[in-house]
Amino acid sequence: MSQDFPLTPGLTHLDEQGQARMVNVGGKTVTARVAVAEAVVRLSAETYRILTGEGMPKGDAFACARIAGIMAAKKTAELIPLCHPLGLDAVDVRFELDEATHSVRVEAEASLVAKTGVEMEAMTAASVAALTLYDMCKAVQKDIVIESVRLLYKAGGKSGEFRAK
Structure with a gap:
């Protein structure tokens, strides 16, 4: 059976x-x-102010979250049982601050040349970076919400290009 x-x-x-x-x-x-x-991280006004201004009690949350996201992308096959282990060419984690909504938009990008895609690696990176922001901020706020973990874009392979609406 093939x-x-x-x-x-x-x-x-x-x-x-x-x-x-x-x-x-x-x-x-x-x-x-x-x-x-x-992934989107929703914070209280106070937590957002501390995170983006004075600094957090645990240190540079964004640097820590960026590294955690990159590390998570590299470990995706160990976390998601049926994912193929991949030799990633690049992973980038970026943050977009929205003062009006007191939120942080985490964007993760993964790329490689291979036989299978990197959607799970990008989503894992975004998720873990968001979780790390939660961990860094939980001393100030417990009811932080992480939402909208989703694929925004993919290209390559037989299925071609996908762009979220």
Whole structure:
């Protein structure tokens, strides 16, 4: 039985019995691939002010979150059971501050040349960077909300380009 195609229609990680399986990417073409994901961290006005102004009690939250996101992207296959281990070419984590909503938009970008995409690596990086911001700010605020973890863009491979609406 070949594993080069989905055995359960539309769900490539399940076989015809509904059992989890790692997708065989051996026959896929090597292409340049990129993915961009985001997560939004909503803070109170006070926490936002401290985070963006005076500094946090635990230190530079943004530097710590950036490094955590990059490290997480590199560890994605260890965290998500059916992800392929990838040799990433680049990972970048950026922050966009929104004073009006007291939020931080975390954007993570991952890229490589390979047989499989980097969507999970970008989403893992954005998620862990957001969680790290929570960890850095929890001494000041416990009810921080992390929301909207999603894929914004991907390119490369057979499915081509995707851009979120």
